Amino acid sequence: MMKRLRYCLACVASVLVASVMAQSEHFHANIQNEAVSRFMSEVTYSTMDDVSQVDEYLKTAAAGERLDVPQPVYVQLPELLRTYMGNKNFSVLYWLDGTTDAEVTDTVTAKVNSQGAPIYDVQPGMECQYNTYFYNNVIGSGTVTTEGPVRMINLETMRNVRDLGGWTTIDGRTIKYGKLIRGSELNGMHVASAADIRHLRILGVEAELDLRADYEDAHGVSAFGFKSARQAGSDEQATYLYTSDSGQLPAHLTQYMYLQRWRQEFNFIVANLRASRTIYFHCRWGADRTGYLSLLLEGLLGVPYDGLIKDYELTSFASLNKKKEMIDPVIEIVLTHKGETLQEKFEDFWVKRVGVKQTDVDYFINEMLEGEVVVTSVSKVQQSPVYTITYDLMGRPVSPNYKGLVIRKGRKFIGVK
Numbered sequence: 001m002m003k004r005l006r007y008c009l010a011c012v013a014s015v016l017v018a019s020v021m022a023q024s025e026h027f028h029a030n031i032q033n034e035a036v037s038r039f040m041s042e043v044t045y046s047t048m049d050d051v052s053q054v055d056e057y058l059k060t061a062a063a064g065e066r067l068d069v070p071q072p073v074y075v076q077l078p079e080l081l082r083t084y085m086g087n088k089n090f091s092v093l094y095w096l097d098g099t100t101d102a103e104v105t106d107t108v109t110a111k112v113n114s115q116g117a118p119i120y121d122v123q124p125g126m127e128c129q130y131n132t133y134f135y136n137n138v139i140g141s142g143t144v145t146t147e148g149p150v151r152m153i154n155l156e157t158m159r160n161v162r163d164l165g166g167w168t169t170i171d172g173r174t175i176k177y178g179k180l181i182r183g184s185e186l187n188g189m190h191v192a193s194a195a196d197i198r199h200l201r202i203l204g205v206e207a208e209l210d211l212r213a214d215y216e217d218a219h220g221v222s223a224f225g226f227k228s229a230r231q232a233g234s235d236e237q238a239t240y241l242y243t244s245d246s247g248q249l250p251a252h253l254t255q256y257m258y259l260q261r262w263r264q265e266f267n268f269i270v271a272n273l274r275a276s277r278t279i280y281f282h283c284r285w286g287a288d289r290t291g292y293l294s295l296l297l298e299g300l301l302g303v304p305y306d307g308l309i310k311d312y313e314l315t316s317f318a319s320l321n322k323k324k325e326m327i328d329p330v331i332e333i334v335l336t337h338k339g340e341t342l343q344e345k346f347e348d349f350w351v352k353r354v355g356v357k358q359t360d361v362d363y364f365i366n367e368m369l370e371g372e373v374v375v376t377s378v379s380k381v382q383q384s385p386v387y388t389i390t391y392d393l394m395g396r397p398v399s400p401n402y403k404g405l406v407i408r409k410g411r412k413f414i415g416v417k
Contacts, residue, residue: 025075026142026143026145027073027143027144027145028144028147029071029144029147030071030146030148031073031120032148032149032150032152033069034060035058035060035061036057038060039057040149040310045310045324046306048328048332050324052313052323055316058316058317066159068319070120070151072118072119072120073146074119075116075117075119075142076116093131093133094119094128094130094144117132120153121154121203122144123177123178124146124149124151124166125146125147126145126177127143127145128144128145129141129143129144130144148166149167151165151177153199155200156193156195157193158183158184158196159184159286159318159320160318160320161286162181162183162314164180164181165179167301167311169301169302169303170302170341170342170343172373172374173302173369173374174369174370175369178278179278179367180281180297180368181200181278181279181280181281182280182281182282182286182290183281183290184284184285185210185212185218185284185286186223186282187218187221187223188217189216189284203278205280206226206239206277206278206279207226207268207277207278208223208224208226208240208280208281208282209241209268209281210222210242210282211243211246211265211281211289211293212282212283214245222240226239226240228241228242229241239272241265241268245261246283246293247259247289247293248289250333253330253333253334253353254333263354263355266350266354266360267360270360270363273364285320286318286320291322292330294312295311296349296350299346300343300346300347300350300361300364300365301364301365301368302343305331312324312326334349337349
C-alpha cells in the first residue's frame with residue numbers, strides 16, 4: 001500500500017515538474033525596507049542645527065517587527081504547486097555572485113497562497129541567478145536584480161549588520177559593496193548561529209576586525225576562526241585583529257592611545273583589501289565604536305555630511321538609539337583640520353593626526369570607490385566660531401594659556417555640495 005502511495009506521489013510530482021519546467025522569470029526589487037526607504041528619501045541633513053528626524057520613521061514598526069533587515073525578493077511558486085501540493089517543501093538555490101562558488105541554499109515551506117521563497121542579500125546592481133527545486137527536480141529558474149542603496153544583511157540571530165557600500169561621494173563616485181561589512185559581535189554576549197556565520201562567509205567575509213575591549217566576553221577571539229598576527233605563520237597575512245577597545249567618544253579623537261588603535265585598524269583594513277578580502281568589523285552592538293570607525297572611513301571616502309549622519313542614525317533601526325547630536329561633535333573636531341572640503345579635512349585627520357601613510361590613504365580611496373569622477377562646484381566647509389575650548393593631547397579641557405588642540409565650537413555648518 002505504501003509503495004503504491006509513494007509511486008502515485010512520484011507520478012504527480014513528475015507531472016507537475018513537467019508542467020512548470022519551462023518557467024524562467026526575472027525579479028527586480030528595492031531591498032530597503034519601507035521605513036528605511038522613506039527615511040533615506042525624505043530626510044536631508046544640511047547643517048548641525050538640523051534636528052534628528054529618525055524617530056519619526058521608527059514609529060511605523062509593528063510590535064516585534066525588525067527594521068534592521070532588508071526587504072526580500074520573493075521567487076513566486078508555480079501555480080500548480082500552490083494550488084495542489086499544499087504544505088510541501090521546496091528549495092531555492094541561488095548564486096550571489098553569478099557563479100557556483102558562492103551558493104546559498106534556502107529551504108522553505110511552500111504554503112497555499114504564500115508569497116513565495118524569500119531571497120535576501122543580493123548585491124544591488126548585480127544579477128543573481130537561481131533555480132527552484134521540488135523533489136530534487138528543477139521546476140523553475142530565473143534571475144534577480146536589486147537596488148538600494150542601503151544593503152542591510154539578513155541574519156536571524158544578529159542585529160544591526162549592513163554593508164558599508166552604496167553611499168555616493170561628493171565627486172559622484174559610489175562606495176563599492178562587498179568590501180566592508182559593519183555589525184555587532186558574533187560571539188560573546190551575543191552569539192551568532194552557525195547558519196549566520198556561514199552566511200557571512202558566503203557573502204565573502206574573510207577577515208574580522210574586533211573593536212571590543214578587554215572587559216567584554218570573547219574579546220580577542222575570532223568568531224570565524226581567523227588568525228591574528230601571532231597565530232599566523234611568517235608567510236601568512238593576519239585575517240583577525242583585536243585592538244583592545246576602539247575609540248567611541250569625541251575626546252578619543254585627540255588621545256594618542258585611541259589614535260594608535262585607529263591606525264592599526266586602518267592598516268589592517270588596507271592589508272586585507274590588498275588581498276581581495278571582505279572585512280567584517282564590529283564592537284559589541286555595532287553602534288558606538290563601529291559607528292565612529294564607519295564615519296571616519298566614510299568621511300575619508302568623501303561621503304557628504306547628510307550621508308554621514310544618515311548612516312550613523314540607521315543604527316536606530318536596530319532599536320539602538322543613535323542620533324545626529326551624538327556624532328556632530330566628532331565632525332566638529334574633524335573640521336579643525338586643514339582642507340577646503342569635508343573630505344580633505346578627514347584626510348588630514350587620518351594622515352596628520354592618526355598617522356597613516358598617504359600612499360595607503362590613496363589606495364583605500366581608489367579601491368573602495370567606483371564610477372567616474374563628476375566635476376562639480378564645491379563649497380567650502382565653514383564654521384562660525386562662538387567660543388573656544390582648548391584641549392591637551394589627552395583630550396582634557398585646559399586653560400587657554402596651555403598649548404593644545406584648539407576646537408572652535410560653532411553650530412553653523414554649510415557642508416559640502
